[in-house]
Amino acid sequence: MAQENQGLTFPFADTTTDEPIVDIAPVRKILDICRAMSLWPMTFGLACCAIEMMGFGMARFDSARFGAEVFRPSPRQSDLMIVAGTISRKMAPLVVRLYEQMPGPKWVIAMGNCAISGGPFVYKDQYGIVEGVDTIIPVDVYVPGCPPRPEGLLEGLFHVQKKITGKRWWPLPQTAEAN
Amino acid sequence: MIEAIPIQLVIMLVGLAATMAFVGLNAIVLVYLERKVAGFIHRRPGPYEVGPHGILQPFADGLKLVGKQIFTPKGADSFLYWLAPMISMAPAVVCFLVIPFGPHLQIINTNVGLVLILAFTGVNVLALCIAGWTSQNKYSLLGAARGVSQSVAYEIPLLLSVLPIIFLTGTFNLFDIATNQGSWPWQWFVVTQPLAFIIFFICALAETNRAPFDLPEAESELTAGFHTEYSGMGFALFFLSEYAYMVIAACVGAILFLGGFKGPIVDGWWWFLAKVYILLLIMIWIRWTFPRVRFDQLLNICWKWLIPLAILNLLITLLVIAL
Ligand code: SF4
Numbered sequence: 001m002a003q004e005n006q007g008l009t010f011p012f013a014d015t016t017t018d019e020p021i022v023d024i025a026p027v028r029k030i031l032d033i034c035r036a037m038s039l040w041p042m043t044f045g046l047a048c049c050a051i052e053m054m055g056f057g058m059a060r061f062d063s064a065r066f067g068a069e070v071f072r073p074s075p076r077q078s079d080l081m082i083v084a085g086t087i088s089r090k091m092a093p094l095v096v097r098l099y100e101q102m103p104g105p106k107w108v109i110a111m112g113n114c115a116i117s118g119g120p121f122v123y124k125d126q127y128g129i130v131e132g133v134d135t136i137i138p139v140d141v142y143v144p145g146c147p148p149r150p151e152g153l154l155e156g157l158f159h160v161q162k163k164i165t166g167k168r169w170w171p172l173p174q175t176a177e178a179n
Numbered sequence: 180m181i182e183a184i185p186i187q188l189v190i191m192l193v194g195l196a197a198t199m200a201f202v203g204l205n206a207i208v209l210v211y212l213e214r215k216v217a218g219f220i221h222r223r224p225g226p227y228e229v230g231p232h233g234i235l236q237p238f239a240d241g242l243k244l245v246g247k248q249i250f251t252p253k254g255a256d257s258f259l260y261w262l263a264p265m266i267s268m269a270p271a272v273v274c275f276l277v278i279p280f281g282p283h284l285q286i287i288n289t290n291v292g293l294v295l296i297l298a299f300t301g302v303n304v305l306a307l308c309i310a311g312w313t314s315q316n317k318y319s320l321l322g323a324a325r326g327v328s329q330s331v332a333y334e335i336p337l338l339l340s341v342l343p344i345i346f347l348t349g350t351f352n353l354f355d356i357a358t359n360q361g362s363w364p365w366q367w368f369v370v371t372q373p374l375a376f377i378i379f380f381i382c383a384l385a386e387t388n389r390a391p392f393d394l395p396e397a398e399s400e401l402t403a404g405f406h407t408e409y410s411g412m413g414f415a416l417f418f419l420s421e422y423a424y425m426v427i428a429a430c431v432g433a434i435l436f437l438g439g440f441k442g443p444i445v446d447g448w449w450w451f452l453a454k455v456y457i458l459l460l461i462m463i464w465i466r467w468t469f470p471r472v473r474f475d476q477l478l479n480i481c482w483k484w485l486i487p488l489a490i491l492n493l494l495i496t497l498l499v500i501a502l
Binding site for chain 2: 017030031033034035037038043058059060062064065066067069070072073074076077079103104105169170
């Protein structure tokens with residue numbers, strides 16, 4: 001059978017959101033800080049990376065310290081989509097739909113090599129895996145690793161906060177400061 | 180000629196404004212307490228970095244929810260859809276009008292106070308029903324169906340557990356019920372009516388949809404239940420009203436069974452607030468300790484245990500009063 005015309009590509013997600021009703025610089029600034037400090041992720045895991053995402057919310061790493069522990073099951077109430085794992089072609093339309101269901105403003109973290117580029121599943125003629133979540137939805141922060149440690153995901157969260165407010169809020173770890 | 184504005188109306192309006200402020204303040208404190216206590220129970224710090232010890236966290240959450248995109252699902256009746264969170268919130272504010280916070284701190288002293296509270300809290304079921312029906316979402320509808328059957332079932336043991344107190348005091352007036360009890364803990368109705376207190380507390384948990392009875396919003400099977408489709412302010416209002424109903428349940432529990440504003444040494448609103456917050460902390464503690472019950476278990480607890488026990492308790496109380 002011909003390998004072409006099997007409809008294996010997906011259209012890019014619809015990224016339109018409503019314009020803010022009030023758009024004055026000081027209001028926007030305060031709201032942005034609030035948004036950065038209460039990023040509620042969606043309860044949503046695709047593969048092994050999701051286990052590390054659970055570690056990110058649990059006692060040792062505790063994303064609650066930065067206000068990001070409220071994992072909302074409904075996309076309507078969440079602000080942050082952590083794409084944790086391998087996106088199979090069967091799952092890709094659902095990822096797109098979940099992204100489109102989130103009300104703006106919304107952010108996306110691609111967690112792990114699978115979500116970034118397909119990771120260990122990329123080889124010639126593979127047919128089951130989407131090679132990188134950024135081919136179907138816009139991504140704000142990439143957290144590499146297979147899987148990334150929860151510290152890595154926390155760092156990703158800080159980068160989202162930095163992207164929202166233009167400022168890094170928390171001190172760098174000592175090893176990073178030394179370099 | 181304009182008649183003088185009746186003083187009752189002025190008191191009522193000032194009281195409504197004050198209770199709204201009280202509801203808002205309580206919600207902020209409770210959001211923080213809930214997340215902090217959850218953290219401590221899991222042996223983690225909870226919100227910590229946003230403000231000292233995370234005290235600015237509820238403000239950040241609130242403002243963020245205000246700034247979220249407002250969304251009405253396709254095919255939903257947008258008028259009813261947005262009416263539902265308001266129907267859920269408005270009766271909660273009214274209920275605080277009749278609650279005696281202290282010996283001189285009560286907005287309306289009416290002799291149907293308890294009936295009024297029980298009636299107005301029942302309106303919340305209607306809000307769940309409308310929210311679930313107009314959301315055009317199967318999860319919302321299932322959540323609403325569960326919410327309605329749960330609330331209707333638990334209303335019965337709740338009323339039956341309140342009745343012995345009414346027979347003992349002979350009044351529906353919350354102020355009189357509080358003053359019928361003494362200042363010291365052994366003079367409170369919780370000592371003479373321990374079973375009624377336990378039944379009341381369990382029913383209050385179920386009526387306010389708190390875990391372990393939070394089946395209308397069970398995350399594992401219903402996404403978020405009846406408020407699945409609500410974003411931003413709609414969700415925030417449902418959240419606010421949930422906390423307001425929790426506070427009402429704790430207030431009624433404190434008045435009926437724990438002596439209200441009566442306390443050792445000096446009576447006053449401080450005792451009332453302390454009792455209310457102890458009950459609220461127990462509710463939060465229960466939420467983070469017990470897993471969610473199944474729906475048949477939930478109804479079995481109600482029909483097979485709580486209602487027979489409550490009727491038994493009522494009969495024994497009547498017998499003791501008659502003798
Ligand atoms: S990046 Fe590694 S750990 Fe993460 S989903 Fe892919 S294979 Fe699993």
